[in-house]
Amino acid sequence: MRWDNLTDGDGAAAPALFAADAVTTRTFDTPEFRGITFHEIRARSIVNRVPGASRMPFEWTVNPYRGCSHACVYCFARKTHSYLDLDTGLGFDTQIVVKINAPELLRRELAAGRWRGEHIAMGTNVDCYQRAEGRYRLMPGILTALTERANPFSILTKGTLILRDLELLRRASRVTDIGVSVSVGFTDPELWRTVEPGTPSPQRRLEAVRTLTDHGIPCGVLMAPVIPFLGDSPEQLRATVRAVAAAGATSVTPLVLHLRPGAREWFTAWLTHHHPRLLRRYDALYEGGTYAPRWYQRRITGMVHEFADEYGIGPHRAGAHRGVPDRPDTDADTDTDADTVTAEAPDQLTLL
């Protein structure tokens, strides 16, 4: 594994971000961590500037982990594991880099004279509330550091573990602007089990949305990814929007699956195994490259907005999800993951 010449998960070029002698590798013999290897790192920096941030709704990010045991087949962050000479398929799901000094680094960097207190987006590369966070508990220290500085921030997650930090989020919201979004692309249980095998179920995520909202933390839903031919029928879209509205989400923002290199190969292997008859249709839909064509994206967005109106979730608001673009930028070289956004750079932002 390469630990020199690393960049962080958002594309910020930082020479030797991790000290080569600062890697400790651990495994835990508990059911939730079986088969997962953790690489504990003492990072050299934690607040990352996003290259090409003018195209993004955020400029600064914090990512305490790399790799994600949520193991979404379509995850656009997969490619970032290749910069560590790690496998972008199963390796991305099971080789997790943990920046164990993230809270102390953040406290120091927020206190530096050059820091201007700008918005920090989290969950933009991999999920900061993935399972590892249950053991390493980095987010409480991160949230506390941000709160102490009244520094605005946003979180995008599929992890119901965020509820553990509800009180910290409430405290932060009393002193600064915070934004929380949960990613729920569909509610079909069969699709969930195969395509997002390590995540809490969509139902549990929506329950988390309800809990957050009920406790004074307004929460939007990033409806991502909408998966062509498997989760894009009007009935499926309607059911998802209805569930999102019932959960009390403040907004719903649809994003169609996109397939960057790294994610594309893994997703295609999954498709070949589970839905071989769809391979040709996918080849045709994504013949232009990473993104589905504009007409398809417009059709999905139009239907979701129509259903959102019907269920009274309110108009789609620009910037409803900090850390997530309102529309996939199909011209710019950016990504909107099934959870995140990316610039073409060694480390990308992905949409959870």
Ligand code: SF4
């Ligand atoms: S899409 Fe998000 S939750 Fe899923 S594996 Fe990637 S970073 Fe994790």
